[in-house]
Amino acid sequence: MAEKHIPVMPTETIERLDISPDGVYVDCTMGFAGHSSLIAKRLKGGRLIGFDRDPDACAAAKERLIPLSEQNGFKLDIINDRFSTLSEALDMLGVQGVDGVLMDLGVSSYQLDTARRGFSYHEDAPLDMRMSQKGLSAYDVVNEYPADRLRQILYDYGEEKYAQGIVYGIERARAEKPIATTLELAEIIKRNVPLKVRREKNPCKKTFQAIRIEVNSELDELKSGLDAAFDALKVGGRLAVITFHSIEDRIVKNRFKELCTGCTCPPSFPVCVCHKTPRAEAINKKPIIAGERELIDNPRSHSAKLRIIEKLK
Numbered sequence: 001m002a003e004k005h006i007p008v009m010p011t012e013t014i015e016r017l018d019i020s021p022d023g024v025y026v027d028c029t030m031g032f033a034g035h036s037s038l039i040a041k042r043l044k045g046g047r048l049i050g051f052d053r054d055p056d057a058c059a060a061a062k063e064r065l066i067p068l069s070e071q072n073g074f075k076l077d078i079i080n081d082r083f084s085t086l087s088e089a090l091d092m093l094g095v096q097g098v099d100g101v102l103m104d105l106g107v108s109s110y111q112l113d114t115a116r117r118g119f120s121y122h123e124d125a126p127l128d129m130r131m132s133q134k135g136l137s138a139y140d141v142v143n144e145y146p147a148d149r150l151r152q153i154l155y156d157y158g159e160e161k162y163a164q165g166i167v168y169g170i171e172r173a174r175a176e177k178p179i180a181t182t183l184e185l186a187e188i189i190k191r192n193v194p195l196k197v198r199r200e201k202n203p204c205k206k207t208f209q210a211i212r213i214e215v216n217s218e219l220d221e222l223k224s225g226l227d228a229a230f231d232a233l234k235v236g237g238r239l240a241v242i243t244f245h246s247i248e249d250r251i252v253k254n255r256f257k258e259l260c261t262g263c264t265c266p267p268s269f270p271v272c273v274c275h276k277t278p279r280a281e282a283i284n285k286k287p288i289i290a291g292e293r294e295l296i297d298n299p300r301s302h303s304a305k306l307r308i309i310e311k312l313k
């Protein structure tokens with residue numbers, strides 16, 4: 001299963017995490033261990049703690065990482081849970097501080113391409129979209145949420161300007177019978193956006209993204225995860241985050257900016273009264289994006305942005 005996801009910006013990410021062989025690293029989003037195995041190859045006696053809320057990903061990562069941990073003598077912990085539980089998990093493991101944390105957000109190619117997981121608008125499958133394979137599903141959101149809440153989700157998490165029409169279509173369809181599959185939903189979306197939009201590109205992307213974010217509480221996860229990850233870092237430790245759309249990138253950019261900002265007194269104040277000092281330093285002033293070769297080889301890299309900070313004293 002390892003080939004089912006090509007890691008995005010592998011060299012750029014691993015180089016900037018500046019791995020020490022005996023360090024402690026957390027991969028919050030192990031997936032198929034693409035990035036994790038690159039970290040693992042640089043470890044000698046250190047520790048790698050990997051999270052994924054998807055049991056399929058944990059099984060695949062385990063298969064790939066156990067031989068590397070035996071070969072390189074590092075300690076390996078694989079945790080099938082949300083990365084927002086990082087602080088509790090580190091406490092349980094007795095880990096005081098870590099040297100680096102990676103978050104490669106969103107879903108893996110395996111999750112997207114496995115039709116039965118219900119993430120794809122290209123193949124018919126039950127409306128699911130649960131990374132963890134448990135809890136609230138896309139079926140529940142689409143069929144049970146009130147129209148105004150659905151509309152807000154499409155605006156906020158998909159930046160879908162045709163949310164009004166799409167939700168109107170959903171309301172009419174579900175009044176007759178539940179919307180059960182991905183292609184049923186895709187058809188409703190197509191019928192309720194202007195013809196011009198339908199002709200230009202697949203109009204389902206934004207609605208599917210918005211519903212997926214809601215189902216998996218992705219933005220709350222990200223906000224809590226960023227704080228937990230930063231708290232877990234030792235001084236000099238690094239946090240690297242790869243985002244895939246503007247909504248999550250904005251959250252990372254703003255949080256990193258807050259952490260890297262010192263005094264917030266108005267310029268008119270003769271002396272600083274807030275006494276705030278920066279808690280982190282940006283490793284890259286601008287987000288890193290994929291190079292030309294990778295853009296050709298790995299279509300997932302197109303929207304990716306990598307941001308990295310280092311914790312200061």
Ligand SMILES: C[S@@+](CC[C@H](N)C(=O)[O-])C[C@H]1O[C@@H](n2cnc3c(N)ncnc32)[C@H](O)[C@@H]1O
Nearest residue numbers: 007029031032033034035052053082083104221
């Ligand atoms: C883009 S993939 C990571 C791919 C991985 N870096 C690799 O190279 O194979 C994202 C993974 O993170 C997991 N994930 C997303 N949000 C999560 C969360 N809040 N907690 C734990 N895992 C999460 C998904 O289940 C998915 O397997």
